[in-house]
Amino acid sequence: MxxxxxxxxxxxxxxxxxxxxxxxxxxxxxxxxxxxxxxxHTSQNSLDWSGTYKGILPCADCPGIETTVVLNANDTFSYMAKYQDRDFKTEDKGKIMWHDNGSVVHLKGQETDLKYKVGENQLIQLDTEGKEITGALSKYYILAKQ
Structure with a gap:
């Protein structure tokens, strides 16, 4: 039993x-x-994308380009790029356009025409065709949210 x-x-x-x-x-x-x-769910409606993003982008003939992008919740942006070791800086403002079902921001100003893939606390700069930059320097085309 x-x-x-x-x-x-x-x-x-x-x-x-x-x-x-x-x-x-x-x-x-x-x-x-x-x-x-x-x-x-897209980057546009799921992420806290508005804010300030900074990084140093590669430069062909200087140490780097200090870049700041501010994305505002009202779909406007400001952009600043300062070339290191040079007395050259560019600034612009404009409207944000969303592409790829809300995952890419297109910054179109008077002098700016850039696309960034929006990620969690980062912007990934895209090439002129809207594709991610590949190769050894690809990790340097990322701006971190501050």
Whole structure:
């Protein structure tokens, strides 16, 4: 009788463990599917994108370009770029245009025509075609939110 009771208890424990693992696998699969098909959330409506972003961008004939971009919640921006070791600075203001379903900001001013991919606390500068810059210097085209 004692052995029958132990075997019954062991069977219940094993059955519970199998059921628990099955539930975890199912919910994990469902979570992944939900993330993959999420078309409602974008950088524009999900991230705290407004603020000041700074970084030093690569320069062909100087140590770097100190760059500051301020994105305002009213869809305006200000831009400042100062070339290190030079007495040259450019400033501009304008409107923000959102592209790629709210993941890219296009800064269009009188002298500025730049696109940035908006990420969590960062702006990633894109090339003139709107593609991410690749290569050895790609990590230097990221502006960090201050």
């Amino acid at each position: 004692k052995k029958l009771f132990l075997l019954g208890g062991l069977a219940i424990v094993l059955l519970a463990a199998c059921t628990s693992n099955t539930r975890k696998e199912t919910s994990s699969t469902q979570d992944t599917t939900a993330i993959a098909t999420d078309t409602v």
